[in-house]
Amino acid sequence: MAINLIKLSVGTHDLAGLAKWQTNARAKGPDGNPRHVTRMWPKREAELIDGGSIYWVVKGVLLCRQPILRLDEVRRADGIPRCGIVLKPGLIPVAPTARRPFQGWRYLTPEDAPVDLDPARRDDVPLPPKLSVALAEIGVL
Template sequence: MPRFFVYRPHVPLHLQKLSVGSESIASLRDWQTRFVQSRTDKGLSPHHVHVTRMFPIRGEALLDNGSIYWVIKGLIQCRNPIEGLEETTKNGHRACAIMMSPTLIPVVPTPRRAFQGWRYLNPEDAPKDLEGPNSGEDLPPELRMKLVNLGAW
C-alpha cells in the first residue's frame, strides 16, 4: 500500500515567562549580561539559559524563530530569541535548558496576569518589536503601563 505524506510547514511558536525579580528591561539586561559573562568565563557558550523542569512538547516549533517573551511588572516588555533546547539535569531530575540569544529585544508592552511556569504564545498574539529611540525601554514600568493604557503603543 502506498504511503502519502502531507507537508505541514512549521508554525513558529513562542514562550512567555515571568521575569521574577526584574524591575525593568534594564535590570533584566544587567542580570542576563552577568549570567552570560559567568558562562563564558567558564568556557561555555555565550547564551542566556533558562532551565525548566518540563521539556516543551512543541519544541520543534520553538526552534523555528521562537522567542521567550518576558513579563516584567505585569507587562510583556521584551524577548530573547531561542537558539536551542538541550536536555540537562536540575536537582538530579531531567530538565530542559532553553538556550537563548543574549540580545534582549524590546516589544510593544502588553499586559499579562501572573502565572506559574511558562506558557506557549502563538505568533499572532506576540507583541511587535520596538526599535530605536521609540522603544521606551528605559521608562519606569508605571509610565510604560500608562502609555499602554492610553494606546500610545
C-alpha cells in the same frame, strides 16, 4: 510555523535588571549564551526552535523578547533532567503589554505576541512599566 513562550522574569524590576542578570555566569550555558532552565520540556520544541522567542514579563508587563536558539538537557547536582532554553544574547523591546501572574511558562502564538518597538526607539530611556502599559492601551506607544 514558529511558536513563542511567555515567561515571568521573577526578581527583576526592569529591562536593565534582566539584562544584568543574563550576564551572570549562573545564567549562561557552557557556550556563553544566556539560558533559562525550567523543569518541564516544551512539547512543541520543533516550533520553538523554528524562529520562536521567549517573551519576558517584568513586574506584570510584557516588555521584551529573545529568540530561542535551541533546547538543551541540563542536569544539576540532584541528577534530575531539566530543559535549558538557550537564548540569543540581547533583549528586543516590544510594545508594553499588561499580563496577569501565572506559573511556569505558556505558549504565545505569533498573532497574540506584541510587536517589536521601532529600532530607532530602542535606545530611549524606558518609562515606568505601568505608564508604558497605560500609554500603549490608548495607542500612544
